[in-house]
Amino acid sequence: MAASVAVENLNPKVLKCEYAVRGEIVIHAQRLQQQLQTQPGSLPFDEILYCNIGNPQSLGQQPVTFFREVLALCDHPCLLEKEETKSLFSADAISRAKQILSSIPGRATGAYSHSQGIKGLRDAIAAGIASRDGFPANADDIFLTDGASPGVHMMMQLLIRNEKDGILCPIPQYPLYSASIALHGGALVPYYLDEKTGWGLEISDLKKQLEDARSKGIDVRALVVINPGNPTGQVLAEDNQCDIVKFCKNEGLVLLADEVYQENIYVDNKKFSSFKKIARSMGYGEDDLPLVSFQSVSKGYYGECGKRGGYMEITGFSAPVREQIYKISSVNLCSNITGQILASLVMNPPKVGDESYASYKAEKDGILQSLARRAKALEDAFNNLEGFSCNKAEGAMYLFPQILLPQKAIEAAKAAKKAPDAFYALRLLESTGIVVVPGSGFGQVPGTWHIRCTILPQEDKIPAVITRFKAFHEAFMAEYRD
Amino acid sequence: MAASVAVENLNPKVLKCEYAVRGEIVIHAQRLQQQLQTQPGSLPFDEILYCNIGNPQSLGQQPVTFFREVLALCDHPCLLEKEETKSLFSADAISRAKQILSSIPGRATGAYSHSQGIKGLRDAIAAGIASRDGFPANADDIFLTDGASPGVHMMMQLLIRNEKDGILCPIPQYPLYSASIALHGGALVPYYLDEKTGWGLEISDLKKQLEDARSKGIDVRALVVINPGNPTGQVLAEDNQCDIVKFCKNEGLVLLADEVYQENIYVDNKKFSSFKKIARSMGYGEDDLPLVSFQSVSKGYYGECGKRGGYMEITGFSAPVREQIYKISSVNLCSNITGQILASLVMNPPKVGDESYASYKAEKDGILQSLARRAKALEDAFNNLEGFSCNKAEGAMYLFPQILLPQKAIEAAKAAKKAPDAFYALRLLESTGIVVVPGSGFGQVPGTWHIRCTILPQEDKIPAVITRFKAFHEAFMAEYRD
Numbered sequence: 001m002a003a004s005v006a007v008e009n010l011n012p013k014v015l016k017c018e019y020a021v022r023g024e025i026v027i028h029a030q031r032l033q034q035q036l037q038t039q040p041g042s043l044p045f046d047e048i049l050y051c052n053i054g055n056p057q058s059l060g061q062q063p064v065t066f067f068r069e070v071l072a073l074c075d076h077p078c079l080l081e082k083e084e085t086k087s088l089f090s091a092d093a094i095s096r097a098k099q100i101l102s103s104i105p106g107r108a109t110g111a112y113s114h115s116q117g118i119k120g121l122r123d124a125i126a127a128g129i130a131s132r133d134g135f136p137a138n139a140d141d142i143f144l145t146d147g148a149s150p151g152v153h154m155m156m157q158l159l160i161r162n163e164k165d166g167i168l169c170p171i172p173q174y175p176l177y178s179a180s181i182a183l184h185g186g187a188l189v190p191y192y193l194d195e196k197t198g199w200g201l202e203i204s205d206l207k208k209q210l211e212d213a214r215s216k217g218i219d220v221r222a223l224v225v226i227n228p229g230n231p232t233g234q235v236l237a238e239d240n241q242c243d244i245v246k247f248c249k250n251e252g253l254v255l256l257a258d259e260v261y262q263e264n265i266y267v268d269n270k271k272f273s274s275f276k277k278i279a280r281s282m283g284y285g286e287d288d289l290p291l292v293s294f295q296s297v298s299k300g301y302y303g304e305c306g307k308r309g310g311y312m313e314i315t316g317f318s319a320p321v322r323e324q325i326y327k328i329s330s331v332n333l334c335s336n337i338t339g340q341i342l343a344s345l346v347m348n349p350p351k352v353g354d355e356s357y358a359s360y361k362a363e364k365d366g367i368l369q370s371l372a373r374r375a376k377a378l379e380d381a382f383n384n385l386e387g388f389s390c391n392k393a394e395g396a397m398y399l400f401p402q403i404l405l406p407q408k409a410i411e412a413a414k415a416a417k418k419a420p421d422a423f424y425a426l427r428l429l430e431s432t433g434i435v436v437v438p439g440s441g442f443g444q445v446p447g448t449w450h451i452r453c454t455i456l457p458q459e460d461k462i463p464a465v466i467t468r469f470k471a472f473h474e475a476f477m478a479e480y481r482d
Numbered sequence: 483m484a485a486s487v488a489v490e491n492l493n494p495k496v497l498k499c500e501y502a503v504r505g506e507i508v509i510h511a512q513r514l515q516q517q518l519q520t521q522p523g524s525l526p527f528d529e530i531l532y533c534n535i536g537n538p539q540s541l542g543q544q545p546v547t548f549f550r551e552v553l554a555l556c557d558h559p560c561l562l563e564k565e566e567t568k569s570l571f572s573a574d575a576i577s578r579a580k581q582i583l584s585s586i587p588g589r590a591t592g593a594y595s596h597s598q599g600i601k602g603l604r605d606a607i608a609a610g611i612a613s614r615d616g617f618p619a620n621a622d623d624i625f626l627t628d629g630a631s632p633g634v635h636m637m638m639q640l641l642i643r644n645e646k647d648g649i650l651c652p653i654p655q656y657p658l659y660s661a662s663i664a665l666h667g668g669a670l671v672p673y674y675l676d677e678k679t680g681w682g683l684e685i686s687d688l689k690k691q692l693e694d695a696r697s698k699g700i701d702v703r704a705l706v707v708i709n710p711g712n713p714t715g716q717v718l719a720e721d722n723q724c725d726i727v728k729f730c731k732n733e734g735l736v737l738l739a740d741e742v743y744q745e746n747i748y749v750d751n752k753k754f755s756s757f758k759k760i761a762r763s764m765g766y767g768e769d770d771l772p773l774v775s776f777q778s779v780s781k782g783y784y785g786e787c788g789k790r791g792g793y794m795e796i797t798g799f800s801a802p803v804r805e806q807i808y809k810i811s812s813v814n815l816c817s818n819i820t821g822q823i824l825a826s827l828v829m830n831p832p833k834v835g836d837e838s839y840a841s842y843k844a845e846k847d848g849i850l851q852s853l854a855r856r857a858k859a860l861e862d863a864f865n866n867l868e869g870f871s872c873n874k875a876e877g878a879m880y881l882f883p884q885i886l887l888p889q890k891a892i893e894a895a896k897a898a899k900k901a902p903d904a905f906y907a908l909r910l911l912e913s914t915g916i917v918v919v920p921g922s923g924f925g926q927v928p929g930t931w932h933i934r935c936t937i938l939p940q941e942d943k944i945p946a947v948i949t950r951f952k953a954f955h956e957a958f959m960a961e962y963r964d
Contacts, residue, residue, distance in 0.1 A: 005800075006800065011642060053815075055594045058594065076551060076553065084566040088566050105540065108540050110785065111539040146814075146818060150814065153814075157493060157665065161491075179813045183639065254486065290486060303592065305592060306590070306591055306819035321488065331658065331665070335628075338818065
């Protein structure tokens with residue numbers, strides 16, 4: 001190997017960055033999957049069940065037909081001129097594809113677009129936001145991105161100057177935030193979600209953490225809020241959101257609102273309200289609060305992770321700052337057009353009266369209702385395991401149960417040089433093929449241990465998942481019970 | 483506007499970054515385009531002709547039918563079960579789509595893939611590289627990316643620790659490199675391509691620049707070579723490539739080979755050889771040279787810029803370093819699947835005997851032959867303008883003529899607070915609607931002035947482009963001739 005590049009002389013920010021949802025346990029799972037292929041029967045299970053990541057279609061969720069019809073027609077517009085197409089595609093997919101193509105200069109789905117994304121698609125997204133929120137939205141505020149992650153990186157890149165710039169992040173948090181802050185050399189300023197109150201966000205704790213950080217010389221630039229929560233699955237109450245908005249305004253923080261699970265709500269007494277809607281309802285406008293809302297085609301009922309579509313809606317930034325955001329976007333030219341089109345579709349799906357509406361509605365409701373049932377089944381199952389306690393799955397795609405691990409297990413983990421929850425997750429994988437992410441990848445109150453498990457295995461597999469999990473846990477406890 | 487975020491407190495690396503191909507002149511062109519829509523007839527031209535960027539389909543180039551057929555079938559796999567599909571799609575597109583879908587776990591084109599990309603697609607790309615080079619290639623060395631740009635950013639992020647880490651870049655260069663180095667806080671170490679010898683790359687100059695940088699305490703980590711050249715259009719001779727490979731090995735540099743124009747060669751006496759082929763032909767293996775080759779679906783005859791597909795092939799890096807590269811890729815989960823599929827198609831297009839072969843070949847040859855004619859026509863036209871001198875367009879998608887600007891024009895530019903070539907490009911835009919990029923955006927020998935103009939306007943428009951350009955230039959010279 002050429003010696004000029006070695007781990008010792010790489011960018012230390014890269015070395016520092018961690019990303020647990022694709023970390024050690026997942027790499028081990030990939031090895032086991034290969035082993036299952038090359039030596040079938042050599043493991044105590046016959047398939048790997050990836051519950052580590054919100055990737056619905058990898059576990060069998062089917063894409064929404066209307067969306068895929070439109071994508072296929074936009075990919076190969078010649079189809080629109082053929083008679084057979086009318087019998088293969090729904091009429092509204094055909095007309096939507098025509099409308100989208102006509103909004104693209106030269107109908108060129110293979111051309112770089114404006115760096116913020118195709119204007120006509122941003123118009124559709126802005127209209128979707130306005131109809132969701134009841135407040136106007138502007139296509140000029142929309143930046144289409146390859147999924148939500150590049151948008152988050154862009155904002156971190158913009159705000160973080162050095163290790164004295166801090167970003168307030170929930171703990172537990174989705175590790176994209178810790179990874180991005182590490183890559184950009186900033187300081188993660190943690191605030192704890194309160195597990196006892198269903199992962200509540202206490203303004204008093206926020207304030208305390210902010211002051212602590214400031215007293216250490218950290219210039220806190222922004223607050224990240226993930227709503228519905230990842231990995232914690234809670235849905236914020238509107239009065240809590242109002243307090244957060246006020247806090248950001250008073251403290252001069254950018255509010256980075258991760259709203260990618262806005263369609264994933266499973267309880268009747270909660271609903272999604274965007275932070276922009278909350279802020280506008282409070283009478284706050286452009287001058288009061290710099291606010292970024294992230295949305296993605298990967299989540300919701302659509303679950304189109306592989307298409308890498310998403311957007312950020314940016315309000316409350318001055319024109320010169322927006323120019324800088326535009327410049328960073330332009331260095332990567334534009335996000336992929338398929339993802340752009342899909343982002344416009346999820347924000348403007350079929351409406352009552354459209355030919356596809358009934359089938360679209362049935363697909364959407366089927367997926368969301370099934371997710372709600374799966375969330376409840378897993379939540380109940382976890383709560384029936386010795387030492388487990390699991391909050392209600394109100395939204396998103398995950399459960400994040402706490403596990404009271406016996407002292408003997410903690411010592412065994414120490415001997416194996418693993419965090420106790422990583423040790424548990426590894427043993428779970430090796431016994432059952434189920435892949436979960438240890439809580440240490442997300443952050444947790446020191447001395448507590450968790451796992452994050454998606455609710456995404458298909459419904460007919462849930463009973464078997466629960467049975468396997470239960471059998472493993474009982475054996476684990478039998479081995480390590482104090 | 484909320485005052486907490488202002489240009490003054492943004493990341494200075496972002497402020498420093500410049501990206502001329504989407505800079506001031508393009509933004510002005512977009513304004514003029516809007517004016518043409520709202521007030522037709524208000525400008526001395528009736529359309530904006532974007533010659534600023536290698537974006538073929540935006541200027542009317544049609545996508546290759548086979549590629550789009552496969553994409554549409556993969557986007558909407560239900561089509562594969564319908565009888566009508568056989569009359570709408572070619573048989574080999576249908577069988578290719580089936581083969582691709584069967585290589586995707588669960589046939590899920592909507593799922594996140596492995597962070598390096600779908601294994602089956604990487605196998606196809608590795609086979610394509612091996613067949614191109616005559617040396618083996620390995621799917622584990624392929625990292626699929628959303629176009630070439632994110633791959634370049636990833637390598638800069640990996641290698642640059644601080645402002646004392648340098649990257650050797652050609653001048654003129656494609657501003658992605660200067661932008662990415664600026665964003666990651668490193669030092670661009672320039673080496674000049676020699677305009678007099680057709681943009682030749684002199685090892686003696688490389689060596690001198692390297693030693694200069696080292697004497698200033700710069701730790702030079704890598705050498706960027708763009709072949710075929712952008713913006714300069716030259717194709718390196720093989721013995722020159724051998725010298726570059728030797729230089730990198732001897733000096734312990736990573737060779738970052740931008741090979742996105744590998745299909746774009748317009749002269750009979752030159753052909754493309756990848757740097758990996760050259761290195762392997764010299765007997766250099768994994769231990770001798772860390773080498774990254776960037777490829778993209780945006781260029782070549784395919785020109786699928788909007789699909790954001792590409793890959794890097796990484797050889798000569800140790801396992802621990804490769805793990806870090808994998809980790810950075812995984813933070814963004816994966817590149818878009820449509821782009822991944824397309825990257826596998828361009829590296830494994832229809833073969834003799836396939837149903838689509840004849841039409842595919844005709845489309846490919848038609849595009850490349852037309853590009854060659856357009857390059858020649860524009861090159862001749864430029865060489866006929868007073869004060870212009872333009873090297874031969876051997877490859878890529880650009881011409882980069884030098885313009886001897888009269889002193890009076892230089893002074894007028896100074897009065898307008900513009901670089902002289904930016905002043906020229908702005909006047910050109912305002913008179914003709916033709917958008918080119920001033921040489922100052924790419925770097926040039928101080929005191930010389932250039933523009934970069936793509937060869938991409940459709941062939942039937944080239945005579946009009948030349949006429950408009952000539953009339954403008956004559957008027958400009960009449961106004962400013964000394």
